[in-house]
Amino acid sequence: MKAHPLFQNRRVAIVTKHQKERAISPVFIENLGCIMTVVDEIDTDIFGTFNGKIDRVKNPMDTLKDKCIAGLDWLDGELGVASEGSFGPHPFIPFITANEEWMIFMDRKNGIEIMERSISTKTNFHQQEIGHLGELFSFAKRIGFPEHGIILKDTAEKAKHYFDKMHTYEALIEGFYRLKRVSSSIIAETDMRACYNPTRMAHIQELSQQLTNSILAECPQCQFPGFKVQHVISGLPCSFCETPTRKALKHIKECKKCGYMHTLTYPNGHRKADPGNCDRCNP
Numbered sequence: 479m480k481a482h483p484l485f486q487n488r489r490v491a492i493v494t495k496h497q498k499e500r501a502i503s504p505v506f507i508e509n510l511g512c513i514m515t516v517v518d519e520i521d522t523d524i525f526g527t528f529n530g531k532i533d534r535v536k537n538p539m540d541t542l543k544d545k546c547i548a549g550l551d552w553l554d555g556e557l558g559v560a561s562e563g564s565f566g567p568h569p570f571i572p573f574i575t576a577n578e579e580w581m582i583f584m585d586r587k588n589g590i591e592i593m594e595r596s597i598s599t600k601t602n603f604h605q606q607e608i609g610h611l612g613e614l615f616s617f618a619k620r621i622g623f624p625e626h627g628i629i630l631k632d633t634a635e636k637a638k639h640y641f642d643k644m645h646t647y648e649a650l651i652e653g654f655y656r657l658k659r660v661s662s663s664i665i666a667e668t669d670m671r672a673c674y675n676p677t678r679m680a681h682i683q684e685l686s687q688q689l690t691n692s693i694l695a696e697c698p699q700c701q702f703p704g705f706k707v708q709h710v711i712s713g714l715p716c717s718f719c720e721t722p723t724r725k726a727l728k729h730i731k732e733c734k735k736c737g738y739m740h741t742l743t744y745p746n747g748h749r750k751a752d753p754g755n756c757d758r759c760n761p
């Protein structure tokens with residue numbers, strides 16, 4: 479176990495109702511030597527849910543901050559960690575489904591706030607209209623039921639009838655027939671709450687590692703934690719026509735305390751971009 483002088487033996491609140499501590503705690507204990515406490519008293523659903531029962535009003539970064547602060551206020555704590563995810567088309571490759579996760583670490587005593595984001599195409603996020611049991615079974619197999627959960631609901635935009643506590647095939651079949659009695663059409667979707675979705679839980683664990691790496695990265699001038707890339711400057715020239723592309727030309731790290739900056743040109747090790755990424759060669 480490593481220990482960080484700023485965080486060792488200090489209590490860090492994990493604000494979650496969906497057992498995310500299973501993914502987050504081991505990584506934080508291992509990398510920072512802190513003590514983890516779960517705060518599950520906050521109704522995190524009020525900040526918006528994945529299943530559309532409650533719409534999200536703010537962007538994921540602000541939502542996440544609100545959630546973390548609510549947990550810290552409840553505990554009267556200084557250190558907190560919270561995460562937030564969304565699912566849908568990949569932001570850069572629209573035909574692929576992706577899971578975007580955000581995670582924040584806050585230290586209110588030292589004014590530290592570090593946020594990380596990760597996009598993974600390893601997700602079983604899926605939704606399908608179900609006409610008969612055979613379709614439900616193939617859906618269940620496809621998304622990895624019963625290790626991964628399923629939600630059944632009617633097709634109304636704001637579903638009135640909703641089943642999400644089915645952890646066996648017997649319960650799933652029962653849910654299907656109960657819903658069939660009140661709704662002519664049924665939608666099945668993957669339960670994306672972390673505790674019912676091991677694929678997502680693994681992604682949250684990876685993001686915890688990424689976040690602790692950022693926490694451990696210190697400013698070379700003042701040793702403040704979180705010295706990470708804050709700005710990406712695009713414009714890596716095309717290898718064929720020299721036109722600036724959207725690929726990264728520079729990464730700029732910036733210390734949030736003393737303002738020290740470090741610029742890295744050609745951050746990905748290439749001096750030219752593939753013409754496939756060029757709007758002129760490949761419009």
Ligand SMILES: [Zn+2]
Nearest residue numbers: 697700733736
């Ligand atoms: Zn600094």
Ligand SMILES: [Zn+2]
Nearest residue numbers: 716719756759
């Ligand atoms: Zn070009």
